Amino acid sequence: MVKPDWIAVDWGTSRLRAWAMAADGAVLAEGSSADGMGALDPDGFEPALMRLVGGWLPDTGAPVPVVACGMVGARQGWREVPYRPVPCAPLGGGMAVTTADPRLSVRILPGLSQATPPDVMRGEETQIAGLLSHMADFDGVICLPGTHTKWAQVSAGEVVSFQTFLTGEMFDLLATRSVLRHSVGGGALDRAAFAGAVTDAMTAPQKLAARLFAIRAAGLLEGLPEAEARGRLSGLLIGLELAGAKPYWLGQNVAVIGAPDLAGLYAEALKGAGVTVAVLEATSMTLAGLGAARRGRGDA
Amino acid sequence: MVKPDWIAVDWGTSRLRAWAMAADGAVLAEGSSADGMGALDPDGFEPALMRLVGGWLPDTGAPVPVVACGMVGARQGWREVPYRPVPCAPLGGGMAVTTADPRLSVRILPGLSQATPPDVMRGEETQIAGLLSHMADFDGVICLPGTHTKWAQVSAGEVVSFQTFLTGEMFDLLATRSVLRHSVGGGALDRAAFAGAVTDAMTAPQKLAARLFAIRAAGLLEGLPEAEARGRLSGLLIGLELAGAKPYWLGQNVAVIGAPDLAGLYAEALKGAGVTVAVLEATSMTLAGLGAARRGRGDA
Numbered sequence: 210m211v212k213p214d215w216i217a218v219d220w221g222t223s224r225l226r227a228w229a230m231a232a233d234g235a236v237l238a239e240g241s242s243a244d245g246m247g248a249l250d251p252d253g254f255e256p257a258l259m260r261l262v263g264g265w266l267p268d269t270g271a272p273v274p275v276v277a278c279g280m281v282g283a284r285q286g287w288r289e290v291p292y293r294p295v296p297c298a299p300l301g302g303g304m305a306v307t308t309a310d311p312r313l314s315v316r317i318l319p320g321l322s323q324a325t326p327p328d329v330m331r332g333e334e335t336q337i338a339g340l341l342s343h344m345a346d347f348d349g350v351i352c353l354p355g356t357h358t359k360w361a362q363v364s365a366g367e368v369v370s371f372q373t374f375l376t377g378e379m380f381d382l383l384a385t386r387s388v389l390r391h392s393v394g395g396g397a398l399d400r401a402a403f404a405g406a407v408t409d410a411m412t413a414p415q416k417l418a419a420r421l422f423a424i425r426a427a428g429l430l431e432g433l434p435e436a437e438a439r440g441r442l443s444g445l446l447i448g449l450e451l452a453g454a455k456p457y458w459l460g461q462n463v464a465v466i467g468a469p470d471l472a473g474l475y476a477e478a479l480k481g482a483g484v485t486v487a488v489l490e491a492t493s494m495t496l497a498g499l500g501a502a503r504r505g506r507g508d509a
Numbered sequence: 510m511v512k513p514d515w516i517a518v519d520w521g522t523s524r525l526r527a528w529a530m531a532a533d534g535a536v537l538a539e540g541s542s543a544d545g546m547g548a549l550d551p552d553g554f555e556p557a558l559m560r561l562v563g564g565w566l567p568d569t570g571a572p573v574p575v576v577a578c579g580m581v582g583a584r585q586g587w588r589e590v591p592y593r594p595v596p597c598a599p600l601g602g603g604m605a606v607t608t609a610d611p612r613l614s615v616r617i618l619p620g621l622s623q624a625t626p627p628d629v630m631r632g633e634e635t636q637i638a639g640l641l642s643h644m645a646d647f648d649g650v651i652c653l654p655g656t657h658t659k660w661a662q663v664s665a666g667e668v669v670s671f672q673t674f675l676t677g678e679m680f681d682l683l684a685t686r687s688v689l690r691h692s693v694g695g696g697a698l699d700r701a702a703f704a705g706a707v708t709d710a711m712t713a714p715q716k717l718a719a720r721l722f723a724i725r726a727a728g729l730l731e732g733l734p735e736a737e738a739r740g741r742l743s744g745l746l747i748g749l750e751l752a753g754a755k756p757y758w759l760g761q762n763v764a765v766i767g768a769p770d771l772a773g774l775y776a777e778a779l780k781g782a783g784v785t786v787a788v789l790e791a792t793s794m795t796l797a798g799l800g801a802a803r804r805g806r807g808d809a
Contacts, residue, residue, distance in 0.1 A: 284729075292730075327726040357688070357722055373726070374718035375687065382682040387675065388657070415714035415752035418674035422657060426627040426673070429584075430592075452715035 211238045211265045215274040217499040218258070219492075220281035221332060222247045222356075227261045234500055238265060246280040246287075254287035255308050258315075272314040276303070276499045279332035282317040292322035292329060296367045299338040300502050318502055321368060328373050332495075333359045336466050339497030340489060341366060349462030352479075352486075354471045356381070358450060360457040372457065374450045377471075383442060389421065392428035393442050394435030400477070402437040406444025407478045411452045420445050447478050458484055466494050511538045511565045515574040517799040518558070519792075520581035521632060522547045522656075527561045534800055538565060546580040546587075554587035555608050558615075572614040576603075576799045579632035582617040592622030592629060596667045599638040600802050618802055621668060628673050632795075633659045636766050639797030640789060641666060649762030652779075653791075654771045656681070658750060660757040672757065676750045677771075683742060689721065692728035693742050694735030700777070702737040706744025707778045711752045720745050747778050758784055766794050 213229035220226075223245035229238040244257035258275070266273055282290035282304070290304045299321070306315040320331030333353045341347060345366065353359040356378050361371040384393050409420060424441050427433040451458070463479060463486040465472045472488045479486050513529035520526075523545040529538040544557035558575070566573055582590035582604070590604045599621070606615040620631030633653045641647060645666065653659040656678050661671040684693050709720060724741050727733040751758070763779060763786040765772045772788045779786050 322726075322730060324730070326723055327730045328723065329726050329729055358718075372719050373722040375683075375689075375721040376718045378687050379679075379683075379718060379721075382686055383675075383679075386682055386686060387678050389675075411715075413753075414717070415711075415749060415755075417714070417717065417753065418658075418676045418679060418746070418750050419672050419753050421675040421679075422673040423626055423628065426629050429629055430622060430624070430627045446718070449715060450718050453713075453717065453719050455715075 212267065213237055213265050213273060215276065215503050216262050216265065217496055217503075218275055218277035218279075218281070219332065219335075219495050219499075220277050220279040220286075221245055222280045225257060225261065227258070228496060229262070229265045230496075230500070230503075234496075236496070246283060246285065249287075251287065254281065255310065255313075258313075259310060266310075266312040272312050274503065275313055275315040276318065276503050277315065278318040278335040278495070278499060278502075282319060282331060286317075288317060290317050290319045292320050292331075295321055295323050295371065296369045297321070298367055299334040299341065300498065303502065316502075318499075321371070323371060326372070328371060330359055330361075330371060330373065333361070333466075334368065335498035335502070336491060336494040337361060337363060337368060337498070338501050339494035339499075340464060340466060342497045342501045347462075347464070349464065350457050352454075352458070352463060352465045352467075352475060353491075354465065354467040354475050355491075360454045362457065372454065374453065376446050376450045380443060380446050383421065383446075384439070387421075388425050389438070389442060392425050392433065392435065393439040396439070397436055398443055399434070399436040399440035402440030403444040403447075403474065404477065404481055406441040407448035407451065407481060410445045410448025411482070414449050414452045417445060417449055443474065444478070447474060451478055451482060458482075463487070464489060467491050512567065513537055513565050513573060515576065515803050516562050516565065517796055517803075518575055518577035518581070519632065519635075519795050519799075520577050520579040520586075521545055522580045525557060525561065527558070528796060529562070529565045530796075530800070530803075534796075536796070546583060546585065549587075551587065554581065555610065555613075558613075559610065566610075566612040572612050574803065575613055575615040576618065576803050577615065578618045578635040578795070578799060578802075582619060582631060586617075588617060590617050590619045592631075593619050595621055595623050595671065596669045597621070598667050599634040599641065600798070603802065616802075618799075621671070623671060626672070628671060630659055630661075630671060630673065633661070633766075634668065635798035635802070636791060636794040637661060637663060637668060637798070638801050639794035639799075640764060640766060642797045642801045647762075647764070649764065650757050652754075652758070652763060652765045652767075652775060652786075654765065654767040654775050655791075660754045662757065672754065674750045674753065676746050680743060680746050683721065683746075684739070688725050689738070689742060692725050692733065692735065693739040696739070697736055698743055699734070699736040699740035702740030703744040703747075703774065704777065704781055706741040707748035707751065707781060710745045710748025711782065714749050714752045717745060717749055743774065744778070747774060751778055751782060758782075763787075764789060767791050 214232040226241040514532040526541040
């Protein structure tokens with residue numbers, strides 16, 4: 210019988226993930242579902258949450274605190290939680306949501322916004338807070354690769370500025386919905402082809418659309434293997450991003466927070482550009498950040 | 510009762526278009542359907558063609574010549590017609606297809622290939638031939654915007670080299686399937702936003718993925734109007750392409766062959782870069798090129 214001290218929730222556009230947490234930070238149980246924000250109407254959020262965590266709730270007693278981050282706080286989410294403008298600490302405040310079940314006490318964390326250039330994040334601020342909970346003195350740049358990769362400049366415990374790149378979404382669309390889907394397969398990628406394409410894109414970023422089609426042409430004319438084609442596609446897009454994010458990483462202390470495979474690609478590409486990075490696993494940082502919010506650290 | 514001298518066919522991945530032609534080049538009738546190459550099995554091509562042109566065929570007499578260009582000659586098409594390697598004249602040869610109906614005499618025109626860098630085209634070579642049938646002495650660069658935009662260097666009646674950019678397919682995917690679909694609408698685009706984004710992309714092409722996400726952020730934070738968002742998306746992608754295609758157009762005599770709206774955007778963007786272009790309508794050039802093939806001009 211799981212008896213959580215509190216429940217951690219990472220609620221993104223496509224996935225809902227929940228963890229039953231002990232007071233000492235240990236994970237007692239976990240679950241996930243496809244009930245992402247994008248699949249739910251406003252009145253669908255509490256039932257979706259209960260399907261995952263209902264079995265962890267006691268029959269009586271005080272309600273169990275639930276701390277949630279991510280797109281659940283967007284305009285199309287459970288309840289809109291206004292962005293907090295940078296520069297600011299990654300965590301602050303949050304908004305309580307009234308639930309039909311009295312055993313829940315839900316709080317949704319706010320994302321961050323930036324006025325110039327306009328930018329937003331929801332969820333990554335919690336991972337940044339997780340990193341700071343381990344390394345309070347971190348001063349440098351954090352890269353959070355994903356569907357919408359974020360680069361954040363962090364100093365004195367605050368997010369100073371950040372910039373989002375549509376790289377992951379472009380990769381998914383090109384790999385699965387464009388003419389390149391015939392060329393890149395769905396398997397592993399060739400590391401040498403990846404590294405070469407990173408260099409190509411950083412050297413001549415304006416050639417992107419031509420080099421993308423060249424992957425298809427090389428498949429038709431030369432029988433380019435799928436793993437090499439996939440490596441080139443990934444390398445061209447990540448290389449383009451690194452060229453654009455150079456003002457962030459050049460000469461900086463860089464940490465990459467992400468899923469191991471993807472974070473490893475970014476680390477490899479940055480290493481090729483002469484930058485040494487620390488790689489941190491995304492789920493650990495999310496849980497550490499939600500834990501910090503639970504303890505009230507950094508709250509406004 | 511239509512009695513064509515011959516039938517012109519433009520058979521692409523998503524559309525089939527056919528014209529009943531008089532001997533003097535006049536269009537007697539036309540039709541189109543969604544029976545593109547991508548939607549057909551090998552034995553589906555003749556029935557698809559007959560649905561469009563069956564009513565134009567006489568009951569008796571010599572078979573009616575049908576000249577077809579485009580993806581119908583691809584490996585997944587009606588019959589694979591090998592590419593012709595550049596440098597070469599845009600038209601040459603073609604392959605006869607045996608049909609069940611004796612009233613048809615079908616010939617499929619070959620596309621062009623390039624070994625280094627690897628590239629291919631099927632259909633655009635016919636439009637280039639169409640231009641040359643009007644301007645035999647054309648020496649310069651032809652831009653053919655579309656799903657896969659082509660830039661071709663043409664001299665002394667031959668295609669010397671060419672390069673394909675995935676620009677149109679990227680626009681379609683980003684506008685309809687990415688997070689930007691919430692921002693860009695489906696209507697007209699703002700010309701000032703377009704022109705500004707062309708300049709932005711040509712100045713700093715490495716910022717593409719960040720500027721794409723900024724469209725979404727500006728929609729969320731500043732209520733960016735859809736027409737401006739769409740103008741920015743189109744301008745960023747066309748500007749990136751112009752930066753990459755600069756070795757083609759810089760200091761050159763440039764003709765743009767395309768659908769009027771899209772060709773107009775390219776002409777505007779090139780004008781902003783100091784290049785004056787001639788704009789030619791794509792369908793006219795296709796028919797002129799198929800007519801040249803019908804007359805046997807440029808055949809190998």
